[in-house]
Amino acid sequence: MEDIVIASNNQGKINDFKAIFPNKNVIGISELIKDFDVEETGTTFEENAKLKSVAAAKALNKQVIADDSGLEVQALNGEPGVYSARYAGLDKNDQDNIKKLLDNMNNETERAAQFVCVISMSSPNGQTQQFKGTVSGEITTEPIGENGFGYDPVFYVPSLGKTMAQLTDEEKAKISHRGNAINQLQQFLAGENNE
Numbered sequence: 001m002e003d004i005v006i007a008s009n010n011q012g013k014i015n016d017f018k019a020i021f022p023n024k025n026v027i028g029i030s031e032l033i034k035d036f037d038v039e040e041t042g043t044t045f046e047e048n049a050k051l052k053s054v055a056a057a058k059a060l061n062k063q064v065i066a067d068d069s070g071l072e073v074q075a076l077n078g079e080p081g082v083y084s085a086r087y088a089g090l091d092k093n094d095q096d097n098i099k100k101l102l103d104n105m106n107n108e109t110e111r112a113a114q115f116v117c118v119i120s121m122s123s124p125n126g127q128t129q130q131f132k133g134t135v136s137g138e139i140t141t142e143p144i145g146e147n148g149f150g151y152d153p154v155f156y157v158p159s160l161g162k163t164m165a166q167l168t169d170e171e172k173a174k175i176s177h178r179g180n181a182i183n184q185l186q187q188f189l190a191g192e193n194n195e
Contacts, residue, residue: 003027007056007066009036010085012149013178017065019169020182029056029064040082045069048082049120050128057122065185069117069177071151073101073139075108084150098143098154111138115155115164115177119185129188133180137164148172 003025006017014028029036038055042048045068052066070084080087080101088096105111114136122128135157143153145165152164157175164172173179 005029005032005056005060005062005064007036007038007052007064010149013067013069015169016173016176016178017182019173020179029060033059040068042068043082045082045116045118046120046130046132049118049130050122053120053122053128054126057124058126061124063121063123065119065121067117067119067178067181069115071101071155072114072116073105074112075110076104079104094150098151101139101151102141102154105139105141111140113137113139113155115151117177117181119178119181121185121188129185131181131184131188133177133182133184135175135177135180 004017004021005027006014007029008014009028009030014026018026036056036059038052040048040051042051048068049066052068053064056064056066068082070081072078072081084097085092088100114134117133119131120128138156138158140154140156140163143165144163145153147167148165155164157164160167160175164176
């Protein structure tokens, strides 16, 4: 796979894929299809990732990768979950989402959370493989760090002593939920998981 087409308009996600695949030509779908959008009607990360990858693969008649990812907070019964990007509204504003999360966590002492990423790789015929990665952490009481996107400034990784937003792209790629899922994808592509 020389070119890797990512069915996303989220530049943060595309940058994550570029950091993880430095020797590949990573292309965001907006470079190939203007205004590509798929309504995320699924109730799980798996369903939403597949909706995007299948639609993009059929539209381009080539293999495409999509992901659906988000934050699950234990004290909030798994919220924001599949609604992570639009937690505070349909405009998908990172700062508003963080503010709502911190407001909802205001009196919580249990701050465990995990990022989840499901990568879906589909062929034009609809055949799909999926790979799931997670990373565990805690929700901070205030944003810390300038890197990354989404909830990275409030997601603290105890083993590193930093939030995701304090990591370089390369550091984040090594431990992130997306990096974990992509490692599984890479192994699959290398034939290591073929039965």
